[in-house]
Amino acid sequence: FCILNIIAMFLYPGGTLHDTEQIGYLFTRNFFSDLGTTVSYSGANNTISCILFNSSLCICGFTFVMLFYKVKNLFEFKGLSYAATLFGVLGGLSFIGVAFTPADILLDSHIFFAHGIFRCLLIASILYTILIFKTESFENKYGYGFITFSIMVLIYVLISEAGPDPRTSTDALLLQAVAQKIIAIWILFSIYMYSLGLGKYLNNKAN
Numbered sequence: 001f002c003i004l005n006i007i008a009m010f011l012y013p014g015g016t017l018h019d020t021e022q023i024g025y026l027f028t029r030n031f032f033s034d035l036g037t038t039v040s041y042s043g044a045n046n047t048i049s050c051i052l053f054n055s056s057l058c059i060c061g062f063t064f065v066m067l068f069y070k071v072k073n074l075f076e077f078k079g080l081s082y083a084a085t086l087f088g089v090l091g092g093l094s095f096i097g098v099a100f101t102p103a104d105i106l107l108d109s110h111i112f113f114a115h116g117i118f119r120c121l122l123i124a125s126i127l128y129t130i131l132i133f134k135t136e137s138f139e140n141k142y143g144y145g146f147i148t149f150s151i152m153v154l155i156y157v158l159i160s161e162a163g164p165d166p167r168t169s170t171d172a173l174l175l176q177a178v179a180q181k182i183i184a185i186w187i188l189f190s191i192y193m194y195s196l197g198l199g200k201y202l203n204n205k206a207n
Contacts, residue, residue: 004056008035008049015041018170028174032184037104057099064092071198075131084127091120122153142197149190156183
């Protein structure tokens with residue numbers, strides 16, 4: 001995900017919501033979704049960045065789906081575990097949904113799936129926090145990690161949905177674009193740490 005997006009950023013022709021003359025991709029003025037458009041804000045063809053970005057979302061989405069589906073039977077509290085898996089899988093599918101709905105072509109659907117990512121992962125993280133604390137052989141530090149994850153995602157949801165509209169000013173665009181980058185990096189880091197915890201938990205069960 002990171003490698004494909006970095007390459008896509010270098011290849012993005014240019015333009016932002018407020019400045020069609022900007023050259024290249026600006027970390028604080030462009031959204032990730034700008035990489036996935038078929039045509040950039042500058043009016044240039046954006047096919048290569050579009051393919052790279054949307055491919056990265058599909059990879060990320062499929063990985064999330066596999067991860068959350070894989071862990072559905074690891075916890076004793078099956079009802080809670082299946083609910084957590086459901087929202088985790090829906091979050092992963094939402095990544096794929098974003099990939100297939102470029103913002104310059106299917107904006108409403110794109111926004112729907114983008115919101116779905118964070119709403120579903122927020123619910124999943126809360127449920128997994130409960131499951132981890134209820135599971136004696138699972139280290140509680142991962143539960144505290146999910147609490148932090150939940151708070152971060154909630155803050156982003158509030159910023160993105162109740163915060164200033166990025167179309168109204170460059171300052172609003174700056175806030176929304178930077179917040180999106182922070183939460184994306186945080187999600188990847190958190191899921192990576194969670195996967196390490198699952199590995200240790202599985203090894204402990206095997207021993």
